[in-house]
Amino acid sequence: MAVSNRTAFPNTKSNSQASNVGGEQGSTLLTLPRYLPRPKYRAIDPLAVVAVNPVLADVPLSYIQHTLKEIGPKLFQATRNTSAKPPIGQLPEKLALICHDINIEPPSHILAIYSGACDHERVVLFPAHALVLVAGCANLSILPPSPPKPPATPDEIVTLPVVPLRIPSPATFSILLSYIYTRRLDTLLDELLPVYEETKHSLDELARKHAATFPLNELIGDARKVHGLWSNLSALGVFDDRLFSVLEFAWEVCLSALAIKTGKSIDVGGPNVKRG
Secondary structure, three states: OOOOEEEEEEEEEOOOOOOOOOOOEEEEEEEEEEOOOOOOOOOHHHHHHHHHHHHHHHOHHHHHHHHHHHHHHHHHHHEEEOEEEEOOOOOEEEEEEEEEOOOOOOOOEEEEEEEEEEOOOEEEEEEEEHHHHHHHOOOOOOOOOOOOOOOOOOOOEEEEEEEEEOOOOOHHHHHHHHHHHOOHHHHHHHOOOOOOOOOOOOOHHHHHHHHOOOOHHHHHHHHHHHHHHHHHHHHHHOHHHHHHHHHHHHHHHHHHHHHHHHHHOOOOOOOOOOOO
């Protein structure tokens, strides 16, 4: 049986009751889209870039993005070398951030990521650099100003504006943020397909290995991860052909592995993806 649009798979429950494939007791149907369409392209707004760094008003966006690709990994490390005290009560407009490394430009904002009601108990905080965000996300609103004031000593406290950001999948935002900074396809593939290795695999070989390695509930979790990442990049306007190609490949692998595990049949096909 070939499925052209959406495919339903058993969705195992996460309780102590035994879960079985095939709609028996302990499982429900999970419906997944057959394809992950690429959203309509939207260009980065130059005004958003100038808003966070007026000095770049006359600098071509392509040059800015090329430079960020080179320094992005160091900037990403700067976001990881920080710590913030979780807010108590209502989410504040600004939050104190401790910068542990003064040799790298510190983040300029703190993203408060959420998917439903925005309160301090449901958000996840991510320090980030405004320029990296607006140069990589076409749908991101202009961020509030954050005058650069690099810390003078290690572990110095800086106060940054908090930007509430509602997205479809907060659980996968860290994967997307890492890619926006580093543009590392190998790291992305490691996150999406744990069985992917340096050697080339055909889609069918990788799907069979994936299905043989993990139980059904983990295969469903991997599919949800890929779908969540796709939802986020579509919502934020991250237009990157290499990223979309990897997601399409990972989605085919996930659906194929689920088909192998459950005995369902789907139409698959796609190119191999090189790491890089």
